[in-house]
Amino acid sequence: MANRTLEEVSKYVEWQSQNKCKVVSAKPEHEFNDLGVEVRVWNVKTDTEGAWWVVEGDSVPMNLYPQEAYYFSADEVYSFHMGLMDRMNASSEYKPEEFIEAITLGCDIAPQLFRKLKIIASSIDTAVEIEDFQAIGVQCREILIELGNSVYFEEMASDKEQPQASNFKKKAELFLQFCLDGSDNGDYRSIIKKVTEATWDYACKITHSSNSTFYEASTCVTLCTSLVGIYENIRQKVSDPIAQCKCRVCKSKKLKIINDDLGEDGYVKKLILKCEECGENTEIVFEEVVPPLE
Ligand SMILES: [Zn+2]
Known part of the structure; x- marks a missing residue:
């Protein structure tokens, strides 16, 4: 100039x-x-x-x-x-980790998944050719398989047949049944199952598509990243003993643990929660064992 x-x-x-x-x-x-x-x-x-x-x-x-x-x-x-x-x-400047944190609302993500998500979040920034988009589909699928391996444990199948190592849909389904059982979780479980299957199918489609553009590939990355966030949320919900609790008087969820009663095995048996809204205490007794609080 x-x-x-x-x-x-x-x-x-x-x-x-x-x-x-x-x-x-x-x-x-x-x-x-x-x-x-x-x-x-x-x-x-x-x-x-x-x-x-x-x-x-x-x-x-x-x-x-x-x-x-x-x-x-x-x-x-x-x-x-x-x-x-x-x-x-x-x-x-575009920062892949910020993209992931924004989509997943900054929830804790297992390091091996976070690393792979960062790679696709960077790839999409420079993807131009159809082969780049297909490669993104392949990587998204690998992330989902990794997600299945990360959340699934053999006990989740109980007496059913064990899914094959890379059967993401089946592992995810068993995980959801195990962690989100009961009719209270019915809607939550069913919507997540649909999003899970749609995300997997879409990643497979991008892998083989010869007419995808940046926009379809970008949707695939967004879906895949948000799905990882959803499963991490479920894991955290399950290990959060007071997420379901409300104050017995005013129904507020602003509760603070003021006393915990551990059994001989170190697991939580009883919690006393103080309501920050009205000051009342609520006692929660756990029938099932809850892992020790951190
Ligand atoms: Zn209260």
Whole structure:
């Protein structure tokens, strides 16, 4: 980009003042190139709006700063402007882990799953060719198989046949039946089962599709990431003994454990919860054993 002219800089300042002032003089005060880009700081004086520094240059957005109030020298305003641009660039940079944390609401994810999710979240950012999208489908499927292996334990099948090692749908189904049993969980269980099957089917479709675009592949990554978040939520729900509890008086869920009664085996038998809303205590006795609290 060529240097800005005196006329361009003047127009910019007048436009920024909503044409309330006229530029009476403007000259480049300093040129800098110590950061690898040519940047000029102009000293601009107006008739009614005081004096301004205007910073502009190659691939640097133009901006103006008042001279009297805060910025006393061209050098100072240059440092400030370049620091600001650097920070703006850094904050708009795509970070795969932030994408995962946003979709899963920052829930704890098993490290081997998080690592694989980070890889697909990075791949989608640079995917262009149909082969890139197919590869994303393959990786999504591998993540789901890993998810199945991570949540499933042999006891979940009880007397049924053990699923094959890579049978994600079956492992997920047994996990859901085991962790979300009972009619209270009926709707939750059924909707998650549908999302699970749809996500697996979609990943398989992307793997073989010869006309997917960025948008379908991106949907696949989003579905897969959110499904991992859903299963981690279920795992946490199961190991959270007070998630179901309410205050016996005011029904608030703002409860704090004030006493726990451990059996000889170290497992929780009884909890006393204090309601932060009304101050009443609620006692919870566990018929089934709950693992020791951390
Ligand atoms: Zn209460």
